[in-house]
Amino acid sequence: MSRGVEWAVHCCLDLAWAGNGEAVPVSRLAAFYDLPVAYLNKQVQALVRAGIASSVSGPRGGFRLARRPERISLLDVVTAIEGTEPAFRCAEIRQQGPFGGTPESVTGPCLVDQAMRRAELAWRRELAAQTLAGLAEAVERAAPDVPDRARRWFDSHT
Amino acid sequence: MSRGVEWAVHCCLDLAWAGNGEAVPVSRLAAFYDLPVAYLNKQVQALVRAGIASSVSGPRGGFRLARRPERISLLDVVTAIEGTEPAFRCAEIRQQGPFGGTPESVTGPCLVDQAMRRAELAWRRELAAQTLAGLAEAVERAAPDVPDRARRWFDSHT
DNA sequence: GGAGAACTACTCGGATAACCAGTGTCCGAGTTGTAAGGG
DNA sequence: CCCTTACAACTCGGACACTGGTTATCCGAGTAGTTCTCC
Numbered sequence: 001m002s003r004g005v006e007w008a009v010h011c012c013l014d015l016a017w018a019g020n021g022e023a024v025p026v027s028r029l030a031a032f033y034d035l036p037v038a039y040l041n042k043q044v045q046a047l048v049r050a051g052i053a054s055s056v057s058g059p060r061g062g063f064r065l066a067r068r069p070e071r072i073s074l075l076d077v078v079t080a081i082e083g084t085e086p087a088f089r090c091a092e093i094r095q096q097g098p099f100g101g102t103p104e105s106v107t108g109p110c111l112v113d114q115a116m117r118r119a120e121l122a123w124r125r126e127l128a129a130q131t132l133a134g135l136a137e138a139v140e141r142a143a144p145d146v147p148d149r150a151r152r153w154f155d156s157h158t
Numbered sequence: 159m160s161r162g163v164e165w166a167v168h169c170c171l172d173l174a175w176a177g178n179g180e181a182v183p184v185s186r187l188a189a190f191y192d193l194p195v196a197y198l199n200k201q202v203q204a205l206v207r208a209g210i211a212s213s214v215s216g217p218r219g220g221f222r223l224a225r226r227p228e229r230i231s232l233l234d235v236v237t238a239i240e241g242t243e244p245a246f247r248c249a250e251i252r253q254q255g256p257f258g259g260t261p262e263s264v265t266g267p268c269l270v271d272q273a274m275r276r277a278e279l280a281w282r283r284e285l286a287a288q289t290l291a292g293l294a295e296a297v298e299r300a301a302p303d304v305p306d307r308a309r310r311w312f313d314s315h316t
Numbered sequence: 317g318g319a320g321a322a323c324t325a326c327t328c329g330g331a332t333a334a335c336c337a338g339t340g341t342c343c344g345a346g347t348t349g350t351a352a353g354g355g
Numbered sequence: 356c357c358c359t360t361a362c363a364a365c366t367c368g369g370a371c372a373c374t375g376g377t378t379a380t381c382c383g384a385g386t387a388g389t390t391c392t393c394c
Contacts (some may be wrong), residue, residue, distance in 0.1 A: 001245040002338065009270050010251060025366065034254040039340050045368065058347030061366045074273060087159040087245075093168060096192040099307070107301040112167050115232060115293060119284035126277035135269060143265040149257070160377065183327065197379050203329065216386030219327045317394105324389075332381075339374070344367105351362080 004043040005081045007035060009135075011044065012077055015053065016069040016136055017147045018154035023055075023062030028154060043081060050080030069136060075127035088116040162201040163239045165193060167293075169202060170235055173211065174227040174294055175305045176312035181213075181220030186312060201239060208238030227294060233285035246274040 011029050018024055026044055030037040044063055047053040054066045065072065090113035095106060140147055169187050176182055184202055188195040202221055205211040212224045223230065248271035253264060298305055 001247075003249070004338090005246065006249060006251060006270065013270075023366095027366085032255045032257070033251045035251065036340060038342075041367070042340090042369090048367095055367060056347090057345085057365090057367050059349060059365045061347075063367090074277075088163065089159075091161070091164060093164060093191045093193065097190045098311070099190070107304075111293060111296050111300065112164065112171075115285075115288050119232075119281050119288075122284040123277050123281035126280040127273075130273050130277075135273060138269050142269065146265075153257070162377090181327095185327085194379060196381075199328070200330090200379090206328095213328060214386090215326090215328050215384085217326045217388060219386075221328090319394085320392090322389105322391080325387095327384105327386080329382105329384080331383095333379085335376105335378070337374105337376090340372085342369105342371075344369090346368095347364105347366080349362105349364085351360100353358105353360085355356105355358080 002081055004039075004046075005078055007033070007040055008043050008047060008077050008081050009074065011040070012047070012052070012065065012069075012072065012132055013136055013139070014150055014154065015063060015065050016132055017151050020151075021064075022155075023060070023064045024154060025062035028062070032150075032153065047077070047080050050076065052076055052080055065132075069132035072132040073128045074130045074132070074135070075124055077132075078127055086117065086120050088113070088120060090116070160239055162197075162204075163236055165191070165198055166201050166205060166235050166239050167232065169198070170205070170210070170223065170227075170230065170290055171294055171297070172308055172312065173221060173223050174290055175309050178309075179222075180313075181218065181222050182312060183220035186220070190308075190311065205235070205238050208234065210234055210238055223290075227290035230290040231286045232288045232290070232293070233282055235290075236285055244275065244278050246271070246278060248274070 010033065014029060014032065015024060026041045027037055029035075029044070030040045044053060045055075048055050048063070048066075052066055052072055053063045055061070055063050090110050092110060094110060094112075136147070168191065172187060172190065173182060184199045185195055187193075187202070188198045202211060203213075206213050206221070206224075209224055210230055211221045213219070213221050248268050250268060252268060294305070
């Protein structure tokens with residue numbers, strides 16, 4: 001899985017905390033985690049294309065969340081970065097080779113593919129159950145000062 | 159996900175059907191699905207390294223399943239090809255940047271990582287629940303003649 | 317005719333290149349705040 | 356003093372190189388069956 005997924009999730013959390021109406025430029029986010037600025041920009045652009053974040057150009061510009069954190073699931077973020085295609089893509093090799101041409105061999109869908117899709121569906125279901133708000137709440141419960149410190153840091157470095 | 163996973167699962171099914179004590183050479187398997195021989199060999203070798211299949215060299219040699227199909231799960235096959243490392247690997251970026259050095263910031267494990275691991279665990283659980291025997295049975299139920307035809311084809315092309 | 321040895325063909329196994337997606341970087345388009353200049 | 360206008364700085368956005376991993380291929384090590392030779 002792409003490295004940008006971790007970046008995107010953490011940045012979304014920071015946007016949820018620091019974004020009190022203010023847009024956060026990607027340079028700030030990159031400085032906060034010591035990440036390459038331009039590449040992180042690329043990832044956040046993917047969030048914009050997916051409708052998770054919105055962008056503002058020019059001075060005082062930056063990114064902010066397009067929806068409330070309660071309405072953004074981890075699955076949304078992951079699919080925004082990784083794309084919607086399933087990790088396992090059935091190439092229907094059972095239809096190749098000497099038995100491939102016969103129409104009698106294609107009775108119903110490929111069960112191997114089905115089993116894989118079922119597993120991947122469970123993965124997606126688990127990701128969809130977790131929202132950004134829920135994750136943020138869990139972090140606040142575990143370390144109550146982290147969000148405040150982050151917010152203050154983002155506000156101070158104007 | 160690697161393309162070889164699909165090949166491995168299908169080949170394991172064929173080994174379970176065609177392997178009545180006889181070892182099946184990889185050239186036979188490759189011909190059955192019209193796949194590149196040497197590369198498929200590489201994948202099946204991974205199955206051997208994982209203890210799923212066993213190999214016999216020389217004439218009348220080939221591969222066979224090392225355990226009964228009831229004892230081989232889809233997760234076994236997938237991890238044999240893809241490796242045991244999780245798809246999402248937490249790089250702990252929360253510990254980088256200006257806040258990284260402070261020891262107070264590392265309160266407990268990374269919750270983002272935890273959420274991702276939970277999802278991946280659900281995926282693994284679903285894969286582990288499906289055995290090769292169960293999958294083979296499902297195929298027989300959907301298309302009762304497929305296993306027999308496969309067995310006959312593998313036996314005929316000595 | 318039978319036993320032994322050399323040979324041949326066949327298989328796996330790992331070492332070796334080609335290709336592609338992910339990774340990283342750069343510069344241009346657009347926008348906003350600012351400052352200068354004139355009325 | 357106030358309005359207009361040009362400027363400058365800052366941000367996103369997409370286009371351009373680089374790199375590790377998957378994909379693909381080849382040749383060597385080892386083994387079983389076969390055949391030839393000798394007793």
